[in-house]
Amino acid sequence: MDADTPSRIERLCIDRGLKMTGQRRLIARVLSEADDHPDVEELYRRALALDARVSIATVYRTVRLLEEKGILERHDFGGSRARYEPTEHGHHHHLIDVDTGRVIEFEDEAHEAVMQAIAARLGFELVGHRLEMFGRRVEPAPPPPVPSKARRG
């Protein structure tokens, strides 16, 4: 993606009337190019690699702002820090590979339907829900010698 072309997230920011500074543009670009679920530390690292004129405080502030604007979603995948991803593709959930830490996204209509049904049964209107599954690959090749970084929250 060209550095001068407004990134997808930058466009969203503009649409919502946010003042676009150099650092916001930068962070928006990093977010737009991410296809994973980075934490603030990681976003900061990626942003720094493109332009050193950012502070981690600004990344925190921006990420928070974008979450409030509905542009970003915050997740808790069990680690100690929050991880973010752009709100875009329809409602989906996450399967975390407990051996590698890799996050697989998925959506499932049956599941959505069940959610609605459960809420209704309990007398509630569903305004949101969150699902994380933790799994282990079924009979993969013998696991690599990479020590799993078991971080606890």
Next chain:
Amino acid sequence: MDADTPSRIERLCIDRGLKMTGQRRLIARVLSEADDHPDVEELYRRALALDARVSIATVYRTVRLLEEKGILERHDFGGSRARYEPTEHGHHHHLIDVDTGRVIEFEDEAHEAVMQAIAARLGFELVGHRLEMFGRRVEPAPPPPVPSKARRG
């Protein structure tokens, strides 16, 4: 529950060979009597009310120990601190009332089945999962003057 009768949690601790100190007995009792999902601060408060000889550090240590032993489950309901509940009744999940903060527990076989199916479809063996729903009570009375509820993402 009599203060001298071992609480349910205390029994579990004994079964797992944990050294039972006065503070552990106390915390075990508080946990056994809780039917909600208190955070450490709250557990500490309740314990203090029964016996002042506890420190919050011990509550933190105990809660962590019991979680490692599988006696407690830690939850993240969106607030800033972790909340705990005894591991007991079968696998269940939580519906958080977004207006009152109240937590409703439920279990649902259909949902469990769907979980398994999703994991299998993705080539994983399910080792755990976490589900939280956020909802709002549906009132039987006619809807308020504001007709359309703008769906927020």
Next chain:
DNA sequence: TTAGGTGCAAAGGATTTGCGGAATT
């Protein structure tokens, strides 16, 4: 007796914030 638990206060890690200077509309 001895491994392990406890209290206190200090340390830690993630995130927020006050403030003076700087950039955007």
Next chain:
DNA sequence: AATTCCGCAAATCCTTTGCACCTAA
């Protein structure tokens, strides 16, 4: 020009820990 933002460092919040003392087994 007015408003909002940024960087820095200090502050917060929740949680963990080092250390000296205490206690269950």
